Amino acid sequence: MHTAKQGFRAILLRHETILLFVVLLEWLYFNSVGPRFGSVDNTFDIMRHSVEIGLLALVMTPIILTGGIDLSVGSLLGLCAISFGKFWRDAGMPIPLAAACTIGIGALAGGLNATLITWLRLPPLIVTLGTFSLFRGLAEAITRGADTFTNFPASFLFLGQERWLGIPAQASSFILVSIGIWLLVHRTTFGRSFRAIGFAPEGTRYAGISVERRLAMAYVLAGIIAAVAAIIYTSRLGQAKADAGMGYELFAITAVVLGGTSIFGGIGTVHGTLLGVAAIAVLNNGLVHARQSREVAGMLTGLLLILALTSSIIPKMLASLKTRRQTLATKPIIT
Template structure:
């Protein structure tokens, strides 16, 4: 906080000093103290800088949002703008052949235009910012998807550029941190040291009043939205440098995290109150919470619950403490005189809130205590050599996905069998940036083996190499990173194998000729796009009678897949087979075919047996293709432990994997075996 002391002098004059900041500071100190106790390697300089690296993009958005929220507005389009400028940057660099600085200018120009559009609609036309930015959110994200057709990933950026997102200054400071510092300082001057900043607070207190006081409301408001577009696009460029990849879904959901940080930092959503220092504190509180939980190996779902609790508790306490004092302004939403009953309610809420916090803390500590003695017991009894239980950290692409949930079952089984400790964590939705974040945490925590289902090949390889340098064994499973970034890839089946199996099955069902449609996951999903490419190739080479009528997205949502299938059946009446290549899409498509009563339409796809059993038995789904997911998790943990104990080393051509027997290894890829085809005949033998 560069100018904390001086700013408060200014604040005293213009705004009632946000009490939130004080409360939040106490909460932050408490958090840090707690995590230092229970989490491994939490309070280290390295950990601090890693946390700050991961928060730069989010931090930029939060800084840009602070003055907007102070004027009483909101900008939901910041995350989408990040995605759009990332894609434009990639497009300008690779397809237009521009040098990096020129590509960055193109990207910033787009940010300016996008921000300008928001500015015109909000400031000039006076449309409520919530609606405007909700619309531009769709618009920006949609243009990004349109440009890339969801599929294109711009990669292969020059190493000098990637240094901006992955390198260090003087060996310790993440390279993007100074960029953040500059933007933060510029915003601090604008907001807290200039006439314009004063005007923004005035607008937040009351736009009509501000205008009568001679403030050019339209221009001032326009400025903050314009700047927000620019800063978001800067965040987009840094995101590309950080992950080495420009894709249309960059920054998805960041807007809500950024708003959370701003509000947590004491900025009032009614406008007129808030500081950048508070926003910085809010960012820290969020980052510390998230990273601390991970370093303590607690479930990351707790982060959401605790963030919510922290947000409510901080603001409730702020309200409670502020209730007695008269505020510097009259606000329609605040009671000037508070009744006793309200004080009672407030007290009750605060007590309840602190009880929740206290009990979660007790729970936190408890959940760790039993782990320690049992670990010792296990170490003495079961693990033969090397001291202590091996810690295997395993990451799915998305935690809640039923596919990965079923992999976990096998992984747990192997961990139990081998006396290893399994940490299972990862992003809750497909999110490449968060995968990197989790791995950074694991490196800090010094786990023994990291096994990742890679979402973003180019982006994750740097951090995996770093893990190997620190002596951690690295495996990839489900999807691979670059070969030199890992020891082994546990390969369930090749993309080509999957595509061929599906296409051959479609051809068999259709008797060699006919139209089919594909329902995919998200339009930008890398795996699915690769399968689609191989499906098209297979159709061209081996099944010329098949025609691919259309490809529709389902966003991995069962209900969306259902609606899309209904529409496909109407718009393309010739379609005789629906191929769904996302797990929830298969039952969705099957239900649509069933409700339409189209016995002549086949449904096949890549999915899990359990959710499809009813449809397979009723004859609506003919074939579900998948490998044994439990075995995949089992094999991964086996490989990890054997790598650690020396019974498996790079160059081997076989692995003895417990109940799976001997499996082949080719070019450091451990092959699980051919994909399974589930039909009425065998589906009941599988339970996942």
């Protein structure tokens, strides 16, 4: 049965492989339309522009793997950005200390989500819908909407605007986080339990795994990484304001789902998410080179999402149709 040919076909039909083809296709197409699309500068631009959303998508992956969701990450990015500004400008902290405190805020906020979700067993969708408003509201209330933090030292702006070892400085932290989360999800028993929880939370509990602790860990991690994303965002723009990261949660979720993670949990990979981020980032950037307006990028993203979902579902449906036909065929024999 399992010939090499069939194994190859299985790999080819994998969601990640298909997505890789889509990214390559996008790349080739835009490269043929925009002469400067394929340049090194532009490639780095794509990287720099997708780091924040990429980070959010990365930490969203374990959460969705457990069957949960976190709508609050974009708002939390905003809250962390202004907290960072506050710590640095108003409390007079040096940048590293301010960054550490900001990450603390992120962890606390993630902890709030985690507590409500695990201790009270509330649905993540609703809890994070509430904190989505709460975090953004706090950011607006603290700064009264108007306060903008700028004039950060050049050493800090380096992180978001300059190159380090030949690549954009923030890309290195992104690569680091990617590797970390990939190892966590795919190479540790701890991380693998995320998928187990997504498949069958009760079953996982009976298997002796502390479901609550692991769920909590996923949400706290999301808070911490949202804070890191906030710091990179602030450095890239050179400003922090209460409107930072608005709508980023939807981009992150889109990237994760596009990357083949099932929204019901249990199925999905971190590299799939990275490909999902790439597919969206290349599309957004490439359409500028193809002289298309932003609306088209939004429409195509929506379309791509539906296509990706359909592609993963159709083989299954065909298979189930086949079994049903077989059952029908065997029916008369039984009766």
